[in-house]
Amino acid sequence: MSQLDSTATTTASQGPSGAEEQKQIVRQIAKELNLSLKQVRTTASLLDEGNTIPFIARYRKEMTGELDENQLRDIAERMQYLRNLGERKREVLRIIEEQGKLTEELAAAIGQAVKLQEVEDLYRPYKQKRKTRASVAKEKGLEPLAQWILAQPKQGNLLLEAAQYIDAEKGVETAEEAVQGAMDIIAEEISDEAATRAWVRRYTMDHGLMVSEAKTPEEESVYEMYYNYREAAKKMPSHRILAMNRGERENVLKVSLEVETEAIHRHIAGRWIKGSSIVEDVLHIVIEDAYKRLIAPSIEREVRAELTEKAENQAIAIFAGNLRNLLLQPPVRDKRVLGVDPAYRTGCKLAVVDETGKLLEVAVTYPTPPNNKKQEAAGIFNRLIDQYRISLIVIGNGTASRETEQFVAEVIAGRKDQELAYLIVNEAGASVYSASKLAQEEFPDLDVAERSAASIARRLQDPLAELVKIEPKAIGVGQYQHDVSQKHLDESLKNVVESAVNHVGVDVNTASPSLLSYVSGVNATIAKNIVKYRDENGKFSGRKELQKVPRLGAKTYEQCIGFLRINDGSFELDRTPIHPESYAVVERLFAELDVDMGQLGSKELNSKLAAVQLEKMAAQLGVGVPTLRDIIDSLQRPGRDPREELPLPIFRTDVLKIEDLTPGMELQGTVRNVIDFGAFVDIGIKNDGLVHISQLSDRFVKHPMDVVSVGDNVTVWVLNVDLKKGRVGLTMRKPADAGN
Structure with a gap:
């Protein structure tokens, strides 16, 4: 060189x-x-x-x-x-x-x-490789012979050329052994060439078929549809890829990636064979060996890994979207709630919480099998309803939930003196929370099931504040969440929770450390310090006071303060999303409009704000249009909770059985989960009904999340009922004979 x-x-x-x-x-x-x-x-x-x-x-x-x-x-x-x-x-x-x-x-x-x-x-x-057939051949001094073959001579004799490399001491006993060693060297060189690998990888992805078969065909399993299955790899939806992977891991399925090899051999030959030569046939054999032994197995692993990564990303995206919608469910405020954690043998645990979520009483009843103490249970329910003026009963959707629901509906039917309703809430993760150190600190005198009942009640009052106490992946609103990269899943879901918390904003005088830890710039230590300062010094009177919290430095203050609210503080703007760095802008704006802070929330102020010409005013105030737009929006609705604009969940007073359903029946339901192939809807029976993607709309639907979200209240019609399997097929496409 x-x-x-x-x-x-x-x-x-x-x-x-x-x-x-x-x-x-x-x-x-x-x-x-x-x-x-x-x-x-x-x-x-x-x-x-x-x-x-x-x-x-x-x-x-x-x-x-x-x-x-x-x-x-x-x-x-x-x-x-x-x-x-x-x-x-x-x-x-x-x-x-x-x-x-x-x-x-x-x-x-x-x-x-x-x-x-x-x-x-x-x-x-x-790359340094472990011992390979090629590296052994190189140690035997056969690399020059490999280069001679790659030169593709027009004349000569391969075995005569190879005979020069016979060396018993090096382990080359015959000319044929020398040729084989040289072929191994060339095969590895072909398999290592970047351009060849890139082309084969792309071709395999574009033309490969994912194939699965049962290891024991006579055995029944949930993977039966994959016992003899073939599909173009690049067209496979994520849930099928992850299902195949799981079946393979559980040793039920044998999965492989098949691809026609003729075009691949032809392409590699076109790159490596220059024309007719005395070694052309040998090179074709080498190419076949290089592909079958070295290229195909690793390319199959790489392509399947790429397909799995895409499938995991899709599954995580679905989980994240569902989780965000669940976290942003509207709070049900100003109601005393009776939370019920249903069970069979150990009884239903009850927890009464007041309008602020404060625990008032816990109890246990046994209305479900095997005890069936319905009369005694009804007495306890009625006492709690009367004593605490309960207007809403919330039942977790776990074991014995539908039997408990039937009992609660009977209690409600027996009371004619007040408005009383119930609903089922997703209790996923409640048991995880109940056994956590956080729950033990919050309810040291309760057992695990009693804590769960309290958590179920609070989930209705403020879903976000309660759900942030639970590890995000324990909130089951996804698909195949246990089959994806847990690190990637954790990071994605943490981002979702952080986004939801900061979108809503946090009341710094009532928030738990769990909720505060998701606020922009705030970590677990600072969150605990905020609560400790609040406990020792009383409620925060203004945002500036947070600067006194240990470890909450200037950068953290800048990042978090706009998302922290002080709803009953000394300064009106502290209950808005307006950042303190923009308070001076608000003062100049009020001077221009000839109003004062005392008019915040008034019709007069809102009328003047609505009439502001954004670009002109922004120039006058020396501020950007987007910032001024956000300021005006915050001033028009000070202290608002963005979740309150969403419809409340469906409250029920009577129970529905699967036997009551007939095709064509119109029902109101709540979307519980959205997955690749449709949405599960709670219509008030034991199992959620499925709206297949083809039944979500009269128009083409690329993905169910384009049409429905977790928590949506939807009108559905019964398509079919399978009493044996307990399954209900639903449609959101209004039947032609349905009433207008």
Whole structure:
């Protein structure tokens, strides 16, 4: 290598400077996400400065061009991926250079790679391998023979050429053994070539079939539809990929990826065979061996891993979307609630909570089998209803819930003196919370089931405040959540909870440490310090007082304070989402409108705010239009809870049995879960009914989440009833003979 080549290679191995690499990353993300360079560059800078995504999305709109949280998270994720990719590139370049094998072309190819897989393909020939047939052949000195074959001579005799490499001491006894060793070397070289692997991987993804069969066909299982199943790999929906994977893990299914090999052999031959030669037949044999023994198994693993990753991402996205909708269910305020944790043998645990969620009394009754003490249970229910003026009974949807529901409906039917209703709530995760250290601290004198009843009651009053106490993945509103990357799932769901909490805002004088820990910039330690300060000093009177909380420094204060509310404090703006950094803007705005803070929430002020010309006023006040728009919206509805704009859940007074259902019957229901192939709807019977994706709408539906969300109240019609399996098929497409 010349001095010039050496210098060029060394420079290439060092890669671009940090600043230049960052520019390249920004350009790539802007192109991928169809955003401006400024938006990506500014977002990256804000994130690097330690700003949180909820804070940037809400209070830095002018800087980012009003990017929403999803766009900001996409930028953050791609930024992290590409920075990690840059680190890997530098490491690969260093290793190859240390081997003395780095060329300008290879360095350029590594530098231009935009996926980790591309970098690994280019690095593969230089990677230290365990002992292989090729490495053994190289130790026997057969590499020159392999190169002679690859030169594809027009004349000569392969065995005569190979005879020169016979060496008993090295373990080469015959010319045929020498040829086989050389073929092994060539096979590994073919399998290691980046371009060949990339083409085969792409072809396999585009043309491969996922095939599954039963290991024991005569055995019944939930995987029977996959006992003899074939489907184009790239068209498979995520739930089928994850179902196959689970069946394979449970040793029920044998799963493979099949692809026609003729086109693959033809392509590889086109890359490696230059024309007719005395070794052409040998090279065809080598190519077949390279593909079957070396390329196909690893490509199958890589393609299946890619399919699984996409399926996991889809499953996590569904779980995240469902979780957000569940967390943002409207609170049912100003009602005393009787929570019921149903059970059979151990009895139904009851918990009465007041309008603020304070626990008033716990009890246990035995209205369900095997005890069937209905009369005694009715007496306890009626006493609690009368004593505490209960207007709503909330039943967890776990074991014995429908038997308990039947009993509660009978109690309600026997009372004619007041409005009383019940509803079923999803109790997923209640048992996890009840056994947690947090629940023990909150209810030290209660047993696990009694804590669960209290949690069920509070879920209705404020779903968000109660559900944040539970590990997000324990709230079962997804599909195959146990089959996906738990690290990725945890990160995604944590982001969802953080987004929901900051969207709603938190009353700093009533919030639990669990709720506070999800506020922008606040960690678990600071959350506990806020509560400890509140316990020791009484309620916070204003946002500024939070600066006295230990460990809550200036940066944390900036990030969190706009999301913390003081509803009964000394300054009106402290109960709004307006950030203190904008208080001066509000003062200037009020001066322009000739109003004062005492008019906040009045019709007069709201009328004047509605008449503001945003662009003109923003210029006068020296503030951005998006910020002024948010300020005006907050001033018009001070202290509002965005969840209150959603419809309340369906309250019931009577129970419905599956035997009562007939095709065509119209019902009101609540969406409990949304999955790839449809939505499960609670219509008041033991099991939720399924609305298949084809029955969600009269128009084409790409995904159920485009039509329905967890918590939606929907009108459905019964399609079919399977009494034996306890299944009900529903439709949201109004039948032609249904009444107008």
